[in-house]
Every structure is written in structure tokens, then in C-alpha cells.
Amino acid sequence: MTARGLIFAAPASGTGKTLVTAGLARHLRRRGWRVATAKAGPDFIDPTFHALAAGKPCRNLDVWGMRRATLAGLIGELEAHADFVLCEGVMGLFDGTGPGAEAGSTAELALMTGWPVVLVVDARGQGASVAALLKGFAGHRPSVPLAAVIFNRVSGNRHAALLADATARHLPSLVCLGSLPADPGLALPSRHLGLVPASENRDAEAVIEHCAARIGTSVDVERLLRVALGSTLSAAGKAAPLAPLGERIAVARDEAFCFAYPTLLEGWRSQGAEVTFFSPLANEPPGADADAVYLPGGYPELWPDRLASAQVFMTGIRRAASEGAAIYGECGGYMVLGEALIVGEGQICPMAGLLPLVTSFAERRLCLGYRRATLRVDTNLGAAG
Known part of the structure; x- marks a missing residue:
């Protein structure tokens, strides 16, 4: 079987896409599938949960900071040892390096890899209006392969049915894969750089297991797997590691x-x-x-x-x-x-x-983001210029 992939994106940060990705990885692993995980962008923290869920390291795929050949090589390595590759996006689907820029965004990664996008939507306080949100994301850049949606933090069966109906009525081509309930057991603590890493969260294993079980009962996993596709990039290059700092x-x-x-x-x-x-x-x-x-x-x-x-x-x-x-x-x-x-x-x-x-840290003036730097002299990191 050729490995197939999916990207789990969201309208914004904080929708639960990290836990959905990790929970699905654990669910598929429990069913005997070989699962590899990835994270869009440079974030280190979210991959700690994916690594725990999949039982092996998660790889970062950064379309801004990595050469195309490096990305292709990493994806090829992921696919060589997996049946499914589950990649979590970064921030909102179209959020990139700066104002008006989509470079480095999850959307760019989806276009580069060809992996279909599953949108994870926090549905708290929304009903039929969710269709407008979905239509906006689907139409904003039609070339992005937005294929399916999972609703999160849903208040009950009636709410789930309303969301599914709104999706089917207004976006019949978008597959509604199911709804995860609002559940205090599906929560991960945060601090100033994002989630508390899995290594510091003594409940991480239990939360991932609980999410995997919820996914098994609330998400149409068989249909989700049919949505997945192989990458169009994996055969295009080989990962080129950075030269060691020393011996x-x-x-x-x-x-x-x-x-x-x-x-x-x-x-x-x-x-x-x-x-x-x-x-x-x-x-x-x-x-x-x-x-x-x-x-x-x-x-x-x-x-x-x-x-x-x-x-x-x-x-x-x-x-x-x-x-x-x-x-x-x-x-x-x-x-x-x-x-x-x-x-x-x-x-x-x-x-x-x-x-x-x-x-x-007493006076915070800077913010997180990408930076460009030029080496002024030759170093172990590379040549000047």
C-alpha cells in the first residue's frame, strides 16, 4: 500500500486540531495501521503529543524555512514507513509569515504536497452560520484541497445534526466526518509559548487515549481514510541534513x-x-x-x-x-x-x-515569527553571505 496523507487545519489557533491529530494517530495505531505524524512550521511543542500518540518522532515540515528538496526527502521518509501520514497545520489555514502573506502557511503546504485538508472547527456557539464560515474557507483559495470537516466541542446530538445539515446543504462537496463533543477530558493545558509539552503533562497519555476512543465513536474514520491521498512531492528530492557543528x-x-x-x-x-x-x-x-x-x-x-x-x-x-x-x-x-x-x-x-x-521578560516588546539573518563570517552553520 502506498502511504496516504491528510492535513488537519483550522480557522484559527485553539480549535483542538493538535488533540484531534494525536487522537486519530493513536486510534489508527490501535487498529494496527502504521502511522507517521508531521507538523507544519517550526513549532516544537505540538509534535511532542504526536510523537507520544504515534510511538515515534514527529517531523516538522516548514515550507518557509526548508528547501523543497528537504521537504520532499522528509515526506518520502515519512511515507516509506507508514500507511498514513497525519500532518497538523499551523495557526489558521491561510496564516503565513506576515500581513497579507500566505508563505509558510498550512495552505501552502497542502498545495505543495497534494494532501487533502480536513478543517477542525470549534463549533461552540454556532449553528447554521457555520456554513458561511466553511464557504469562506472553501472559496478563499479554491486551489487548496479542502476536502472535509470535523466539528469540535459540540454540545449534543441536535447540535451535531444541525452542523452536518448546514454543511450538506451549502457545501455538498465538503465531507462532514463527524462531531466531537464538548468534553472536559479533551483539554490540554497551555502557557506562554503554547501547549505545555507532553513530557511535562502527566495526563497527556490518558487524554490522548480518551480522544482516540472519542474519535472511534464520533468520527467516520473509514470515510476519513478514503479522503487521504499520497503526496505529489515525495519522489521529488532527498533530505539534506545540516552539516554537524563538530565531530x-x-x-x-x-x-x-x-x-x-x-x-x-x-x-x-x-x-x-x-x-x-x-x-x-x-x-x-x-x-x-x-x-x-x-x-x-x-x-x-x-x-x-x-x-x-x-x-x-x-x-x-x-x-x-x-x-x-x-x-x-x-x-x-x-x-x-x-x-x-x-x-x-x-x-x-x-x-x-x-x-x-x-x-x-519583564518588558515584552518582540513577538514570535520568522526572521532572516545573514552570516557575516564563515561559521559551522554555513559560509558568510
């Missing part, structure tokens, strides 16, 4: 540094690099023989005092830098390489001091 790479890994993409680490290993892990929160230094240190993103702002007092870690990373090791920090890791982290009502927590910068 022996020490990677920070704990609750403060947890945003390391599996694809990145696997790519380094595939090119012969040795990857080891250490925990700054446990006051561990990078390995003495490491010629590169990688501090990925995460939540250092939740552990500022503990990091500031981790002098074995701080001394170790300064030593590595003084001895010529490549030091690379991104997101939270970049903050920790700076001089200080300001949190709460202005509490100043000293950091590694390897970069002339201070990060403040």
Missing part, C-alpha cells in the same frame, strides 16, 4: 532546553558526528572532549535562579568557548549565552556572558 557535539537536554528537533540530531549522527547530552539544570557541564556545544530552545525563563546558580555548567561552557569549541544557542539557548536574564518584576539573573546581550 563531538554536546547537546543540552532537560526541562529548560527541550526544543531540539529529532531530524537535526539524526542528521548530525548520519554524517558521523558523536552526539552526547548533558543537563544544565542538573549543573552538568558539556563533555570535556566536545568540540561543539548546542543549547537548543526551551524554557530557561522558568528556571532562572537554578541556571544562574549552576556554576559547574557555566564554568564548563565558558571553558569550552575559551578552548575553541563551537558554541551555538538558539531561542532559550541564545538567551543563556547572554549576560543576564531578567524575569518577574525585574529580577536580574546572571547567565554565561558569552554574548553581549540581556534578555528581559
Whole structure:
């Protein structure tokens, strides 16, 4: 069987598409299907739930940040080991890199892959008016393969029937796959960067199992699987991993540094690099023989005092830098390489001091989004320019 895929999108963030994707992955896995999962864009948190549900790493597919050949290679790898690939979209279906831009959006990924889109709609407080919303999404960019809808947070059978009738009357080509009820057991806690990662949510496994069971009784899974299609991109290229930072790479890994993409680490290993892990929160230094240190993103702002007092870690990373090791920090890791982290009502927590910068959470001025950068000198990340 050739693997087939679906993209689960939504009109906006917060509709429940993460849990629907994870719940369906678990449901299909329980039925014996081989399931692979993916996430549109760079988000690291949502894939932690998909990885838990599917029992293997989730892959990020970023049409803004990845070359087409890299995307094609990743999709080919997903399809080679699965019967179905379930990809969660990012934000709203047409939300892209900026005002008026759809680049990087879920819609762009759907057009590139050919995977049909299943819209997950939060139906709270809506009845027949949902048809106007669906018609708007279907007509906004007709080339996007919008194929089906799942209603979420539905108040009861009458509400579900009303939504299905509105869909059938006004968009007969759009398949209504069912309705998931408003259920306190189908909820995941959030914080400032999105959902709390699955590794920190002791109820994540139970919630995914509960959602999988709900999907089995409330969604027409057989019809959903018939909607899925193979990707038109998978045979077009091969994934090209980034060159390793060094031959022996020490990677920070704990609750403060947890945003390391599996694809990145696997790519380094595939090119012969040795990857080891250490925990700054446990006051561990990078390995003495490491010629590169990688501090990925995460939540250092939740552990500022503990990091500031981790002098074995701080001394170790300064030593590595003084001895010529490549030091690379991104997101939270970049903050920790700076001089200080300001949190709460202005509490100043000293950091590694390897970069002339201070990060403040007391006065928030910037927002999440894509950025372009130009290398001014040759580095382990690439050539200048």
C-alpha cells in the first residue's frame, strides 16, 4: 500500500486540531495501521503529543524555512514507513509569515504536497452560520484541497445534526466526518509559548487515549481514510541534513532546553558526528572532549535562579568557548549565552556572558515569527553571505 496523507487545519489557533491529530494517530495505531505524524512550521511543542500518540518522532515540515528538496526527502521518509501520514497545520489555514502573506502557511503546504485538508472547527456557539464560515474557507483559495470537516466541542446530538445539515446543504462537496463533543477530558493545558509539552503533562497519555476512543465513536474514520491521498512531492528530492557543528557535539537536554528537533540530531549522527547530552539544570557541564556545544530552545525563563546558580555548567561552557569549541544557542539557548536574564518584576539573573546581550521578560516588546539573518563570517552553520 502506498502511504496516504491528510492535513488537519483550522480557522484559527485553539480549535483542538493538535488533540484531534494525536487522537486519530493513536486510534489508527490501535487498529494496527502504521502511522507517521508531521507538523507544519517550526513549532516544537505540538509534535511532542504526536510523537507520544504515534510511538515515534514527529517531523516538522516548514515550507518557509526548508528547501523543497528537504521537504520532499522528509515526506518520502515519512511515507516509506507508514500507511498514513497525519500532518497538523499551523495557526489558521491561510496564516503565513506576515500581513497579507500566505508563505509558510498550512495552505501552502497542502498545495505543495497534494494532501487533502480536513478543517477542525470549534463549533461552540454556532449553528447554521457555520456554513458561511466553511464557504469562506472553501472559496478563499479554491486551489487548496479542502476536502472535509470535523466539528469540535459540540454540545449534543441536535447540535451535531444541525452542523452536518448546514454543511450538506451549502457545501455538498465538503465531507462532514463527524462531531466531537464538548468534553472536559479533551483539554490540554497551555502557557506562554503554547501547549505545555507532553513530557511535562502527566495526563497527556490518558487524554490522548480518551480522544482516540472519542474519535472511534464520533468520527467516520473509514470515510476519513478514503479522503487521504499520497503526496505529489515525495519522489521529488532527498533530505539534506545540516552539516554537524563538530565531530563531538554536546547537546543540552532537560526541562529548560527541550526544543531540539529529532531530524537535526539524526542528521548530525548520519554524517558521523558523536552526539552526547548533558543537563544544565542538573549543573552538568558539556563533555570535556566536545568540540561543539548546542543549547537548543526551551524554557530557561522558568528556571532562572537554578541556571544562574549552576556554576559547574557555566564554568564548563565558558571553558569550552575559551578552548575553541563551537558554541551555538538558539531561542532559550541564545538567551543563556547572554549576560543576564531578567524575569518577574525585574529580577536580574546572571547567565554565561558569552554574548553581549540581556534578555528581559519583564518588558515584552518582540513577538514570535520568522526572521532572516545573514552570516557575516564563515561559521559551522554555513559560509558568510
